[in-house]
Amino acid sequence: MTIYEASERYNIPIEVLREYESWGLCGTVKKVLGAWQYDDEDIRRLSTIMTLHDVGFSNEEVETYMRLLLEKENTGQELLEIISRRRDSTLDEIHFKQAQLDRLDYLRYKIQKQAGQKTGK
Numbered sequence: 001m002t003i004y005e006a007s008e009r010y011n012i013p014i015e016v017l018r019e020y021e022s023w024g025l026c027g028t029v030k031k032v033l034g035a036w037q038y039d040d041e042d043i044r045r046l047s048t049i050m051t052l053h054d055v056g057f058s059n060e061e062v063e064t065y066m067r068l069l070l071e072k073e074n075t076g077q078e079l080l081e082i083i084s085r086r087r088d089s090t091l092d093e094i095h096f097k098q099a100q101l102d103r104l105d106y107l108r109y110k111i112q113k114q115a116g117q118k119t120g121k
Contacts, residue, residue: 006038012046016053020046023063055086 001009003017021036038046045066052062065082068075 001038003036003038006043006046010043010046012050016046016049019059020049023066056090057086061086 003014003021006012007014007017017036020042048069049062049066052065057065061082065079068078068082
């Protein structure tokens with residue numbers, strides 16, 4: 001399957017596919033008439049890459065993760081550490097957003113309370 005077929009069939013942006021190719025992670029991808037040909041294993045790897053992008057990994061983090069994943073020997077702990085760091089960062093973002101919501105709710109409450117006092121409610 002060509003880059004365009006993979007992009008269309010699996011809804012993977014061409015930029016991600018080109019990035020994947022540039023990392024040299026396409027061990028089984030063959031060039032046929034100058035075009036990369038993707039197999040099922042490549043599609044599984046690309047699915048992982050898309051997931052990592054979706055959860056907020058930078059391009060550099062994705063590349064590091066994928067290189068470790070493909071090494072397969074004694075990389076489990078390193079992969080867990082990368083995931084744990086992203087998870088911790090995501091939790092920090094959630095807590096920050098929750099604090100923002102709390103402040104917004106307080107401001108809304110104050111405005112509603114003032115509006116109620118003016119109308120005698």
